[in-house]
Amino acid sequence: MDAEQDSARPVRAGEELNVAVLETYLGLGSIMGVSQFPGGYSNLTYLITIGERDYVLRRPPVGAKAIKGGHDMGREFRVLSLLREAGYSKIPEPIAYCDDEHVLGCPFYVMERVPGVILRAQSAPKLGLSVETMQNLSNALVDALVELHALPIEPNLIQLGKPDGYVQRQVEGWHKRYLTAQTDNVSAMTELARYLTDNRPLNHPEITLLHNDFKYDNVVLNSELTQIKAVLDWEMCTVGDPLMDVGTSLSYWAEAGDDLFRKSFNLTWLPGNLTRREVADRYAERSGRDVSDMLYYYVFGLFKNAVVMQQIYGRYKQGLTKDERFAGLLAGVRALSAVGVKALETGKL
Known part of the structure; x- marks a missing residue:
């Protein structure tokens, strides 16, 4: 299996690390190399080689201070530590967290690198993945989310969030984030915000751990593509209604049959994968949970992703990042919100 799709590249201009200062701070030995993983639109992720060991460093993007409550490196490190304490093994080992901005100019943390394959939508069509492989992986991804939702949240994981009123706070919070980052009038976003506010489900009292960003490119697979070795990117992990997690996925x-923009998110459109409806049904079967309100949670996921794009586009428009990938994200906001409106009109996932 060619894992080149997740290889690190030279660090992008303006996103370099002070290697000498970092080496002194970590005290793990001489840093032999620093490169950057090119994927993702949120936090910046680097490969740090020290001796014969590889580590991953995560830090917020440039200009992230403008986003209140986002890109919390200390919290993500704490999540990994608490998951270790809870006996969950499918995570990288957390190594160090630094909140002293004199070191790299921002908070950051370091974890071990879990070797393996990360499948990304841009490269997946070139890999010749069989229908059987995708079918097995698709099922495994749903089952892994069910496994996460089955973790006991007492006594440690419960401290990761405030489950009471979780759905209401999420809807209100993401709507406020959108209004703060808004640059253009997108009527579909207004329509979705109104729907989410007025139609909140009231019959899901169960509380579980939530990953809140669970997808193919946030899991590390073994080289045979038969096993999930680790789950990554725990920045938004919390506790609350598990169907919010499913809706985001x-x-x-x-x-x-989806448009090319949506296909750029994930490799779930390749032959063999479950459909969205089949994902919801398998989750219901494996977890025993009622998913009759899943349309609401799906629309919330679309709205949330659109807000994230709006936030990133807003930073780009302000000149806080020069990454040209971000220039077209306003079109993404329009596209995702339009998908949400269509889902409400048709009643289909």
Whole structure:
């Protein structure tokens, strides 16, 4: 299996690390190399080689201070530590966290690198993945989310959030984030915000751990593509209604008939993958949970992803990042919100 799709590249201009200061701070030995993983639109992720060991460093993007409550490196490090304490093994070992901005100019943390394959939508069509492989992986991804939701949240994981009123706070919070970052009038976003506010489900009292960004490119697979070795990117992990997690995953879950923009999110459109409806049904079967309100959670996931794009586009428009990938994200906001409106009109995931 060619894992080149997740290889690190030279560090992008303006996102370099002070290697000498970092080496002194970590005290793990001489840093032999620093490169950058090019994927993702949120936090910046680097490969740090020290001797014969590889580490991963995560830091917020340039200009992230403008986003209140986002890109919390200390919290993500704490999540990994608490998951270790809870006996969950499918995570990288957390190594160090630094909140002294004199070191790299921002908070950051370092964890071990879990070797393996990360499948990304841009490269997946070139890998010749079989229908059987994708079918097995698709099922495994849903089952891994069910496994996460089955973790006991007492006594440690419960401290990661405030489950009471979780759905209401999420809807209100993401709507406020959108209004703060808004640069253009997108009527579909207004329509979705109104729907989410007025139609909140009231019959899901169960509380579980939530990853809140669960998708193919946030898991590390073994080289045979038969096993999930680790789950990554715990920045938004919390506790609350588990169907919020499923809805977010469905919002990334492109199907064969979806537009090219949505297909750029995930490799779920390749032959063999479950459909969104089949994902919801398998989750219901494996977890025993009622998913009759899943349309609401799916629409929330689309709205949330659109807000994230709006935030990133806003930073780009302000000149806080020069990454040209961000220039077209306003079109993404329009596209995802339009998908949400269509889902409400048709009643289909």
